[in-house]
Amino acid sequence: MAPNPIYLGVVGVGGVGTAFLQQLAKLPNAPSLVLLARSSQTLLSPAPSYSPAIPAADWQTASTAPSITKSGALSSSELISYLSSAPGRSVLVDNTSDPKLASAYPEFLKAGISIVTPNKKGFSSDLSLWKDIFASAASGKALVYHESTVMAGLPVLSTLRDLVATGDEVTRIEGVFSGTLSFLFNTFAPVSSSGSPAKWSDVVIKAKELGYTEPDPRDDLNGMDVARKLTILARISGLEIQSPSSFPIESLIPSELASLPATSAGVAEFIARLPEFDGSMDALKEQAEKAGKVVRYVGSIDIATKEVKVGLQQFDNDSAIAGLKGSDNVVSFYTKRYGSNPLIIQGAGAGGDVTAMGVTADLIKVIERL
Amino acid sequence: MAPNPIYLGVVGVGGVGTAFLQQLAKLPNAPSLVLLARSSQTLLSPAPSYSPAIPAADWQTASTAPSITKSGALSSSELISYLSSAPGRSVLVDNTSDPKLASAYPEFLKAGISIVTPNKKGFSSDLSLWKDIFASAASGKALVYHESTVMAGLPVLSTLRDLVATGDEVTRIEGVFSGTLSFLFNTFAPVSSSGSPAKWSDVVIKAKELGYTEPDPRDDLNGMDVARKLTILARISGLEIQSPSSFPIESLIPSELASLPATSAGVAEFIARLPEFDGSMDALKEQAEKAGKVVRYVGSIDIATKEVKVGLQQFDNDSAIAGLKGSDNVVSFYTKRYGSNPLIIQGAGAGGDVTAMGVTADLIKVIERL
Incomplete structure (x- = not known):
């Protein structure tokens, strides 16, 4: 050599x-x-x-x-x-x-x-x-x-390519693919909440101040970054995804605020009006809690049905996704060989x-x- | 090409x-x-x-x-x-x-x-x-x-080699490295126990019947298989481990039964006398429960102190190790770049x-x- x-x-x-x-x-x-x-x-x-x-x-x-x-x-x-x-x-x-x-x-x-x-x-x-x-x-x-x-x-793509190349059958991929959205939901809807519950708008503002969001938080909240990652994973799995906009993406930007301009004035107005929607986010959180679950922003790919989705879902309190800490990412690969318990990779998914x-x-x- | x-x-x-x-x-x-x-x-x-x-x-x-x-x-x-x-x-x-x-x-x-x-x-x-x-x-x-x-x-060695090769500083490695011992403790001391608690000897016998243990369960319970894996991880991390017997291994074979021969009669006597030690295993479990924890059989490597250990430890109920299911394995890599939240890889760690x-x-x- x-x-x-x-x-x-x-x-x-x-x-x-x-x-x-x-x-x-x-x-x-x-x-x-x-x-x-x-x-x-x-x-x-x-x-x-x-x-x-x-x-x-x-x-x-x-x-x-x-x-x-x-x-x-x-x-x-x-x-x-x-x-x-x-x-x-x-x-x-x-x-x-x-x-x-x-x-x-x-x-x-x-x-x-x-x-x-x-x-x-x-x-x-x-x-x-x-x-x-x-x-x-x-x-x-x-x-x-x-x-x-x-x-x-994190060794995500190399692992998926190894699974595919060695002939395993990937059936489902699911995970939290955004450090920003991980932090927002781990803070807004923790598994074991002690103290007074946080308001969604306050959590977004705190994340922005800590530098955890893009300068315009809407660039995180629109889900497009997660959709791009899902597109890559789906294509490696063999699905011919035309583009990241060819499957449903649940945006966390309230439709009433969707037309605000992408200017600093637009960002300021977005932040100022975000508290108007705290009630609906609380409702989502409480609905999950009543079922003994937490709400998280995830991406998922079902290979058999070719269904790719990005948005909010409820997870059991003892699931890998609910247990995430800080701004960590996690991905679960469900495959024929790995059976009912997926192959899981977890850790920091962003940072220089x-x-x-x-x-x-x-x-x-x-x-x-x- | x-x-x-x-x-x-x-x-x-x-x-x-x-x-x-x-x-x-x-x-x-x-x-x-x-x-x-x-x-x-x-x-x-x-x-x-x-x-x-x-x-x-x-x-x-x-x-x-x-x-x-x-x-x-x-x-x-x-x-x-x-x-x-x-x-x-x-x-x-x-x-x-x-x-x-x-x-x-x-x-x-x-x-x-x-x-x-x-x-x-x-x-x-x-x-x-x-x-x-x-x-x-x-x-x-x-x-x-x-x-x-x-x-x-599971992509464990390739990930560790990548961390080392790119100049990250691995500080600690910890995990459950035996599918058999994972199953035994996940069954014996689950995080949320419903129903009557299982006896240690019954869990071992069940695992043997299901084919989850070696033909002689002592080959799992002696911890040597875990020690061999720790030796490999420690060496890739740069520690010069002389052999898998050059660090402490806590055997789960009661010392009173250590001298039974490695024959089928020896296996039979081992199984027959295992219930004598259920009380001490229950004590370990209850001690952990009192601290809000569970007991697990793990391996760990502290790079700075060069300390390699294999044996029982207590873990918080919401830790990755406590949350393992079935016979899954998990490893956590703590490194300088990944900070306080480790890089975690989890899934089936045995099987053809x-x-x-x-x-x-x-x-x-x-x-x-x-």
Whole structure:
């Protein structure tokens, strides 16, 4: 296994990107970082030698070094041209959430550039893009790993792919796939409530203040992020889901507030008017309590009926979903081999470090295979 | 990735071996099965062509076909000689629990033969064998995958290796690692007990009748199987555990009965005298209940203090360990990145189909890398 040199291009240095670069810097036998792109600037190892490499731990200092080529933002075709001309196999790590870059994955793959990414967009948009990505990988003899697109670094997609590849029959997938919505419901409707019950609007405001929600909490409450994850899981399970909007998504944005604009004024009005709907959320909670259950926001896939759903459901107090803590995620895989008790994976499903961990682990696997 | 042909030797056709062969038969692009060994007989594809292959689904019929070479049991060196002379890379799948074959893994690996196995013996015996296995793999440019040695097909070892490889700091590992002991304690000391409490001896006898224990239940109750799994987890975490007997193991065999012989008469006397100790087991259970807890048989590893323990502990009623059902296993990885809430993996940790699934998934990964 004397490895051939592998050339690495990284796009994005936000929370995940920064954590990834820190992990990359400590990797033994790390590939050669030859391209690092932010929105404003691209650092490149000079062609045609693709040397010296950009130091992953110290790229900000390197960006002033004369030995590193600087450029503005590169187009996808410029990225492809640079990486595919490297004197060895190359890998693109996309640490953005950019749909435009994701739509170009097929071109990277056809050019023999492997892809590792936590960016959901390529895998949860139109089915045609999903198919194009995997067909292009095959034709370009390149690899695609995207573990962190669902529940960050938790071994969810690798486990599902192993189940499918070894011939198990996955019958049902169910779980809490949003750290934000996990926190909201674990706080609003805990299994054992001591003290005075929390109001839904107060819990949302608290989560926003703690930075647990997107800047616009409606981006969590609309369920679209969960729907994208379900789309990915369903497709790996063999269901041809056209898009994340081709199945029912229960939005937690009251219909009366659905038309508020996506501006900061719109956010402010949304927050201000949210208490009007505390009564209906309390009713949902109490209805569940009367049945000895708790209400949770979950995604589920029934493989036989091809039914994919995202929304509120009631769960027994002693179920894995009811027992979640903090902002943890959980997924249960029900399969023929595992029988009545599912295979369960649980833990933090968001955050820079654990998302980057999934990216780094994928990169190690790609390097082992190239 | 036009794969080079890969030649596969399989030893063992018990419960796991039979399930593995069924899974292998359905694998697309399966490697060529050229050797299949049982204790009594070895089937071989004729050298030097190593063709025709043995049909995995139908090996019993093939064993009478004149095109397949028959032999008695082969020694390790004969296996190595045959596999390493194949016209391509070769893999040994060891579906036995044979310590002798495991002790020869280094010779296989040095000869360039990769190994996939659920056999714990090679990885949980003397530390020198563990080191020899991985050093030999490196020198022979061969691969070793053994996911199913801990909790069968659940993604436990791969997850731990990913955590370590990406630079996370594992601080503590804790779990229920025996399906048999999980069933015994989930039945003996359930979280919510309705009906009359079960006697420990009755639960053991019931489990034996259901086939949940080894033929000699003392092989489960002595904790050695759990200790072997802990040894593997601790070593992957970086602790140099000399052997599974170099840390404390709390045996559930009463000391008064420890000297009974390992004969069927010994088993019978053990079972007959077990009720004498129901009182002390009840006391343990009640002591836990008074603290609002349940008693469970667990293994734990504290990385900082290098403390490895196997035995009884009390757990909160709402903990993941207390909430286990049936004979399920669970492991919690506490790490620096995952913070206060651990990464949890749970499900069936024993059984032919799910153990074979881990073996088949490992084989797929080895093929992808060779």
